[in-house]
Structure formats: structure tokens, C-alpha cells
Amino acid sequence: MPFRIFIPIILSFMIFPFQAQAFEGLVQTTDEGGSIAWGNGEVSVVRSVEGAAADESDQALSPMAVRKAATQARKELLDMVLSVRIDGHQTVGAFLSGDSDLAAQVRGLIQNSLFQGPGLYEEQGKVRVSERFRGPLAELVLPVTIQFQSGIPPKLSTATSQNVDMPGNAPEQVGGGNRGYTGVVVDARGLKITPALAPIIYGQDGYGAYGTFQVSRTNAAEKGVAVYAVDDDPKVLQERVGSRPLSVRALSAYGSWRTDMVISAADARLVRAIVKSGPIADGCRVVILVDRPEQPEQPKGEGDA
Structure with missing residues (x-):
């Protein structure tokens, strides 16, 4: 085997195990084949291709049926993204309802989400689409009205503080440095x-x-x-x-x-x-x-x- 071919093969074995071990954390699933991994932010949907038989090769699947399954999966993916809560006040869907331009950008992102066809990574006769609440998607759905890095801690509402003991002044910081905590x-x-x-x-x-x-x-x-x-x-x-x-x-x-x-x-x-x-x-x-x-x-x- 030529040396220039052998090296990429070695590198692929070095890279893929790390990808497979990505921290998934809490994984929530839906009855429609969807899942949200709250560790790496991945939202995915797996959908069966209509008419696929257990003993049928993936090559025999109709391209139209595969396309339809992908379209259905992306619709479910969009619904899942819209249902995620941004914070205690609103969901992604509620936030986007007030900005048609942002909503269109999110739909476009989902429409072009990562697609994995039958026989590639999924079970025979299934398609998988996925997006992540990281990078581009997160940039779109995190409201610019949120005071990031303001340094000013929010205060609990006294009307709904659930019997939390609240002094009149903000607490003082203790010590210096992070004491070695990571x-x-x-x-x-x-x-x-x-x-x-x-x-x-x-x-x-x-x-x-x-x-x-x-x-x-x-x-x-x-x-x-x-x-x-x-x-x-x-x-x-x-x-x-x-x-x-x-x-x-x-x-x-x-x-x-x-x-x-x-x-x-x-x-x-x-x-x-x-x-x-x-x-x-x-x-x-x-x-x-x-x-x-x-x-x-x-x-x-x-x-x-």
C-alpha cells in the first residue's frame, strides 16, 4: 500500500474514536425518533424510509422515499428546536415568533442540516438529520437582549422567591482566585x-x-x-x-x-x-x-x- 494512502487511514482511526466519545450528557428522546443531547448540544431525528424492508438492500431504496423521509425528519427537527426553552421566560419558538427574519434563518439552517443516509451510519432503511445548539444555531436563538458578561448578578423577584431569604444588599465576593477549582x-x-x-x-x-x-x-x-x-x-x-x-x-x-x-x-x-x-x-x-x-x-x- 502506498505510504501516502496509509497515513490518512491511520489518521482516521486516531480521529474518529475521539468523536465517538463526545460528551452527550442528558439525552432526551421523543416518540418520533428525535433526541437532544444536552452535553454536546446535538439535536437529531432518525426516520425510517417508507417501504423499506428488513431484507432489502439500501441501494434498492427509492430516492424519492429517502427524500421524503429526510423532509419529515427535518420537520420534526425544527419542531424540536422551537420547543427548547431558552430560559425561564420563553422557548425558542416564542422568541422567533417576534422576528420573521431570524425565524427564516433558523428554518434555512435546519433545511440544510447534516444528513446521513441509509447504510452510512444509521440502521438499514433509516435516515438521520442533525443540528447543534452550538455555533450558528446558538447565535441565532440566543436573544441579543440577554445581558451577557455584564457582571451584574440578576436578583430573584420577591413576589416569586419561593421563601428564599433575601438580604437587602448583594453578597460580597469571598477570597481571591479560584482556589484551584477547575x-x-x-x-x-x-x-x-x-x-x-x-x-x-x-x-x-x-x-x-x-x-x-x-x-x-x-x-x-x-x-x-x-x-x-x-x-x-x-x-x-x-x-x-x-x-x-x-x-x-x-x-x-x-x-x-x-x-x-x-x-x-x-x-x-x-x-x-x-x-x-x-x-x-x-x-x-x-x-x-x-x-x-x-x-x-x-x-x-x-x-x-
């Missing part, structure tokens, strides 16, 4: 948190501890303000938060959609201090642990008790 892990399991693109973590002191006010819009679009995970294995989370993250416990969910969390006042002061130092905010190195999605009950067979 990220933040917020354990919100048991609180029925709703994932969102721009969640806010508040302290019991009533002020934001982490959120868009601490990260740039560019970093938020490229990395996600925070990611969601169901596995608390440090080796799994290390890709996002490094080898020595600060772990804190969420005490309650906040807002009617339960997108935001409240942690203790002491934890909030520490989070503000270590995030303020730079690397954690620049890398959006925050993971929110949530419950595993409930699995639908399997119908019992005739022989089951």
Missing part, C-alpha cells in the same frame, strides 16, 4: 429541572451565582452556558469541568418552568468567587446533574405475570 457541578437531582439554553443558578441570598451575566455571548454560543448530565462519575464529567470541580447542592428549583436553581448563600458566594477568576467562565465549565429521563413502561407479554 469547574462547578450543581447537583439538582430530585428537583425535576427543565433544561434550558441559559439557566441561572441563584443563591439563597437572592442573587445570581452563575449565568449569562458571567459569560460572553461567544463562549455561550460555542460551548453552551451550562450542560446537563445524569452521570456523576468524575471521569465522565472531567471533559467539561476538569479534574477538580467544586460540587454544590441545589436546594430548590425556581420559576414556573423550573429552569433555574437555588443553592445555599455560602455556596453561591464561593461560586461567584471562583467563576470570576476567568477560566471557568471562559470555558462555561458548569455541569448541572439532573434525574434520568423516565423510561416508558414496556407492555407485558402473554407469558408475563
